[in-house]
Amino acid sequence: MIEVEGLTKRFGRKVAVDHLSFEVRPGVVTGFLGPNGAGKSTTMRMMLDLDNPSGGSVRIDGKRYRDLAEPLTHIGALLEAKAMHGGRTAYNNLLCLAQSNRIPERRVSEVLDMVGLTAVARKKSKGFSLGMGQRLGIASALLGDPEILMFDEPVNGLDPEGIHWIRNLMKALAAEGRTIFVSSHLMSEMALTADHLIVIGQGRLLANTSMAQFIHDNSRSYARLRSPQREELRDVLAAAGHTPVEGEGGVLEVDGAETEELGELAARHGIVLHELSAQRASLEDAFMQMTAESVEYHAHAAAGGGPPTGGAVPQWGPDRFEGKGA
Numbered sequence: 001m002i003e004v005e006g007l008t009k010r011f012g013r014k015v016a017v018d019h020l021s022f023e024v025r026p027g028v029v030t031g032f033l034g035p036n037g038a039g040k041s042t043t044m045r046m047m048l049d050l051d052n053p054s055g056g057s058v059r060i061d062g063k064r065y066r067d068l069a070e071p072l073t074h075i076g077a078l079l080e081a082k083a084m085h086g087g088r089t090a091y092n093n094l095l096c097l098a099q100s101n102r103i104p105e106r107r108v109s110e111v112l113d114m115v116g117l118t119a120v121a122r123k124k125s126k127g128f129s130l131g132m133g134q135r136l137g138i139a140s141a142l143l144g145d146p147e148i149l150m151f152d153e154p155v156n157g158l159d160p161e162g163i164h165w166i167r168n169l170m171k172a173l174a175a176e177g178r179t180i181f182v183s184s185h186l187m188s189e190m191a192l193t194a195d196h197l198i199v200i201g202q203g204r205l206l207a208n209t210s211m212a213q214f215i216h217d218n219s220r221s222y223a224r225l226r227s228p229q230r231e232e233l234r235d236v237l238a239a240a241g242h243t244p245v246e247g248e249g250g251v252l253e254v255d256g257a258e259t260e261e262l263g264e265l266a267a268r269h270g271i272v273l274h275e276l277s278a279q280r281a282s283l284e285d286a287f288m289q290m291t292a293e294s295v296e297y298h299a300h301a302a303a304g305g306g307p308p309t310g311g312a313v314p315q316w317g318p319d320r321f322e323g324k325g326a
């Protein structure tokens with residue numbers, strides 16, 4: 001369990017992390033999302049005591065990182081720029097880390113096997129591809145068999161096979177009851193991996209919710225109907241209390257109705273349907289919705305209007321949401 005309480009980081013006048021409070025719980029994969037510069041890496045660095053907070057605290061299993069006797073046995077991390085000694089072999093890189101953390105040497109071979117690097121264990125890591133380097137970084141995170149694992153952009157630059165492997169690894173580690181905290185710019189990937197989401201913008205907490213709830217709260221799900229008897233269908237839908245709106249290509253869109261109900265309604269009135277489909281919003285749609293709301297607020301604020309809800313809405317323009325690795 002990771003507990004973040006009022007965490008704040010200032011770089012000069014820039015507030016990178018602004019009174020963040022949340023918990024990361026065991027047994028699920030928690031995704032950490034936010035646009036470029038939102039403060040994700042800075043938050044993760046403070047969790048690992050690599051940066052000093054300007055305020056607030058982080059507790060790892062109830063303790064500050066610096067008070068953990070053998071940190072690697074509590075928390076393992078893959079940060080973006082993983083410091084590995086390029087002149088050392090993969091095996092020796094991990095062995096040095098193991099020895100300085102009183103981890104038995106046999107664990108080195110175990111983790112190399114887990115990440116699929118056994119065949120290149122005796123090769124110098126400076127010759128490794130990006131994917132191999134990521135695997136070596138993950139091996140070092142797993143070395144102490146920690147209950148908590150943190151991954152900052154773990155799939156950046158990986159091929160589909162590598163992405164698939166990391167996704168399954170994170171899910172398997174969570175299924176073992178571990179706490180998994182992962183940041184990513186790739187929303188389609190995050191949607192496949194994370195059960196829970198922490199979303200930040202401009203260093204502030206925007207959402208702390210399940211993936212399903214986040215998508216539900218920030219996007220539209222509707223049914224799409226296409227029929228050669230469109231006018232008749234529209235009347236039947238309206239008479240049943242629905243409010244069909246016309247979409248592209250003459251389709252009708254109905255919010256808040258199940259396809260089963262609409263299909264039966266059409267059948268009862270002898271209406272032919274060429275399409276009846278449930279349109280579920282994606283995580284990306286939900287993000288765009290949240291982005292649009294922030295932009296709308298700023299348009300109002302710039303025009304002299306006050307904030308709608310006490311001014312807590314952070315800036316989050318679509319121009320700032322550029323995938324680094326995508």
Ligand SMILES: Nc1ncnc2c1ncn2[C@@H]1O[C@H](COP(=O)(O)OP(=O)(O)OP(=O)(O)O)[C@@H](O)[C@H]1O
Pocket residue numbers: 011014015016034035036037038039040041042043
């Ligand atoms: N050492 C530093 N000195 C000054 N400003 C910094 C420093 N580190 C980060 N920042 C600033 O703090 C803000 C948050 O940066 P951070 O890297 O944590 O964001 P991020 O969400 O990880 O972004 P990205 O997804 O682009 O990596 C940014 O505006 C960044 O420019």
